[in-house]
Amino acid sequence: xxxxxxxxxxxxLSLLPAPLLALDVNIAPDREYVETAHEGKVVRIxxxxxxxxxxxxxxxxxxxxxxxxxxQPIHVAPGVTTVGELEVLDFIEKxxxxxxxxxxxxxxxxxxxxxTIPGSINIPFTTFSSETDPLVLGAALRRLGVRKKGATDLxxxxxxxxxxxxxxxxxxxxxxxxxxxxxxxxxxxxWCGQSPRAIKGLLELGYPAEKIYYYRGGMQSWQMLGLTVxxxxx
Amino acid sequence: xxKTRFRFFRSFIVQFIGLTMCSMAIGSMPxxxxxADDSYLKALEAEADNTAKVNKRPTKKxxxxxxxxDRNTKFRENFEQTLASERPAxxxxxxxxxxxxxxxxxxxxxxxxxxxxxSKKIFDLYFRLHKK
Numbered sequence: 224x225x226x227x228x229x230x231x232x233x234x235x236l237s238l239l240p241a242p243l244l245a246l247d248v249n250i251a252p253d254r255e256y257v258e259t260a261h262e263g264k265v266v267r268i269x270x271x272x273x274x275x276x277x278x279x280x281x282x283x284x285x286x287x288x289x290x291x292x293x294x295q296p297i298h299v300a301p302g303v304t305t306v307g308e309l310e311v312l313d314f315i316e317k318x319x320x321x322x323x324x325x326x327x328x329x330x331x332x333x334x335x336x337x338x339t340i341p342g343s344i345n346i347p348f349t350t351f352s353s354e355t356d357p358l359v360l361g362a363a364l365r366r367l368g369v370r371k372k373g374a375t376d377l378x379x380x381x382x383x384x385x386x387x388x389x390x391x392x393x394x395x396x397x398x399x400x401x402x403x404x405x406x407x408x409x410x411x412x413x414w415c416g417q418s419p420r421a422i423k424g425l426l427e428l429g430y431p432a433e434k435i436y437y438y439r440g441g442m443q444s445w446q447m448l449g450l451t452v453x454x455x456x457x
Numbered sequence: 458x459x460k461t462r463f464r465f466f467r468s469f470i471v472q473f474i475g476l477t478m479c480s481m482a483i484g485s486m487p488x489x490x491x492x493a494d495d496s497y498l499k500a501l502e503a504e505a506d507n508t509a510k511v512n513k514r515p516t517k518k519x520x521x522x523x524x525x526x527d528r529n530t531k532f533r534e535n536f537e538q539t540l541a542s543e544r545p546a547x548x549x550x551x552x553x554x555x556x557x558x559x560x561x562x563x564x565x566x567x568x569x570x571x572x573x574x575x576s577k578k579i580f581d582l583y584f585r586l587h588k589k
Contacts, residue, residue, distance in 0.1 A: 245552065245553050245554070245555060246555070246556065247555050247556040247557060248556075272556055280508065281504075281507070281508025282508075287504065288500075291496075291497050291500045291501075292500070292504070331498070331501055331502065331505070333501075333502055333505040333506075334501070334505050337505070337508065349494075349498070352494070354494075416497075417501070
């Protein structure tokens with residue numbers, strides 16, 4: 224009789240819709256997780272379910288010497304949009320996964336290798352400085368969908384060198400941003416200047432500000448919310 | 458007049474060529490990295506090293522908690538593997554339960570050590586959830 228009862232349960236319950244959310248700790252009332260690819264594998268970004276979990280290690284520190292680790296402003300530069308975690312996840316779902324956006328971990332490799340936000344590629348902020356080797360810069364910009372304009376003639380070289388004399392960097396006359404992707408840059412958190420420096424470097428190169436997003440909360444906020452972190456293999 | 462103009466244009470051309478050559482020479486010279494950027498990079502690397510050390514020093518309490526979590530995790534994994542292999546349909550409904558109900562299921566299994574008793578618990582919890 225018991226067995227029959229369970230068989231009936233199985234039949235009825237298989238027809239019932241599953242509950243919308245199976246997790247206790249969700250990202251949003253209607254969002255359990257977001258999936259993306261990282262180093263060729265699907266990664267599920269969700270929150271840690273253990274409600275007694277606490278942050279330990281470096282990202283639980285409250286204070287670091289300032290300068291250089293000073294609190295960063297909300298608005299990093301005119302035209303650049305500052306975002307929070309939900310916007311980062313929207314970016315991952317709608318732009319990164321669609322191929323029209325790139326999530327950039329702008330920290331130096333020693334930080335990146337400790338753990339990164341899934342879907343991120345590591346382009347250290349130093350790549351976009353005026354001292355970077357043109358070949359390195361070119362390779363990085365190509366990943367972002369930026370192309371070099373036609374070969375510069377003598378007059379253009381002179382103009383750029385005179386501009387450099389007066390402290391101006393290469394202009395958008397060098398780079399073609401028509402197919403540039405949307406970029407979302409982040410670093411260690413509200414006390415970290417790495418991604419702001421990367422953003423300023425990109426703007427100086429002529430990258431359209433409206434295509435740049437800044438996740439000010441960074442790894443600090445990401446971990447504070449118990450969101451998934453991946454340790455890069457490369 | 459013509460001579461004056463000629464001299465003027467000649468001096469202009471000489472100056473322009475000179476300026477061009479100077480700017481090309483300066484532009485091709487490697488520029489030294491600003492000292493501020495070097496010190497910032499050094500500070501970053503030092504902080505990265507410091508963060509690694511902090512992460513490698515779990516407290517005694519954290520170690521005890523970690524061991525307990527590890528034991529609980531292994532118990533749960535063993536239970537889920539057993540349920541999945543012996544009662545795959547029941548496992549499907551177990552997966553759809555919220556975490557606190559899953560904890561209740563695990564407690565039942567720990568006490569009874571019987572899959573049949575635990576399966577009943579799973580259905581009761583699932584059906585109660587949908588009755589709401």
